[in-house]
Amino acid sequence: MKIMSLGYLRVESPEAKEWASFGPELLGLALSDDTLDRPDTVCLTNDDRPGRLTVSAGERNRLACVGWEVPNEEDLAEAVAQLEREGVAVRRGSAQECRAARVRELVGFTDPAGFQHELFYGQLVVPGSFRPGRAMSGFVTGGQGLGHIVLVVPDLAESLEFYRRVLGLRVSDEIDMHGNRVVFFHVNARHHSLAIMGIPGMRGLHHLMLQVDSVDDVGMAHDMCADRGIPLAMTLGRHTNDRMFSFYLRSPSGFEIEYGWGAETVDDEEQWVVTHMQSTSIWGHRPGDAPPPGCLEPVEGGPAS
C-alpha cells in the first residue's frame, strides 16, 4: 500500500471552540474556512492545505479520524483491494465527506484498536495561502505531511501487525518506556508519522506533533505558555530517536501537542537499520504541571488499567 504521508486529523471535543484561539495564538496555526459552515467546528492548518486539522464539537475528547494520503486514484483502488483481501470492511466516502475533508476521494476503515482511518488522494492545496496565526517561521510539512501522532492501543502486537503488514508503514525504531513498548513508523522522510504505545484496556490519541522551522518558534511558544499560565505536560527536552527538540503542552481537547524543531530524517534509499532504545529523551521532557491526559478511553470489553 502506497501511503505517502499523514494528511489530516479530525478530533471531537466539548472544547472545540477553544481551538479558534489556541490554534492560531499559541501554535501559530492558520484558521481555515469550514466548507460545511458548521458553527461548532474549527478548521486549522499548518501549511497551504486548508484541511489539515478539524476539531468538531462532541460529547467527549475523541480522535475521530486519521487521514492518510496516497498518490492517486489507482493507488487508492489498489489499497481498497488490499484491505478487502485482508477482510477489512472499507466504506466509500460520500461527496459531502470528500468536500468536508477537501479531497477528491476517500475511503474509511477501522483498525484493530478501533481507530477510524481514511485513505485519500487529491487533497486541496491553495499555494501561497498559509499565514501563521502569530509571528513565526512556519512548519515542516510538504512531503513530510502534517506532523506525527502517537496512539495508545490496547494490544500492541495486534496493531503493530496491522500497521506494518496491512498498511505497509515501515518501522523506524522502538523505545522501551517504563515497561511499555513504543513502536515508531515512517512513511516518508519524517522519522515517524505514527507511533503506538501499548496500554492494556486503553485507547486514545496521546499527542500530535507539529514541527516548526526555527528553534526560536519553539522558544516563543514556550514563553507564551509561561506568560499565560498554561501548564506543560512535558518540559523542554531532546528525544533519543528523532532528536526532536520539543516541549509538550496540553491542548483544550485532552491530548498533548508536541511542539518541536530539529528532527532528523529517514533516508529509505540508504538501508535504514532498526534499533531500540531504553528512554525517550537524551535530556529533559520531565513531567510538567498539566493533569493526566484526557483523551484516553477504556476499550469496551477490555480491562481498564
Ligand SMILES: [Fe+2]
Ligand atoms: Fe512525538
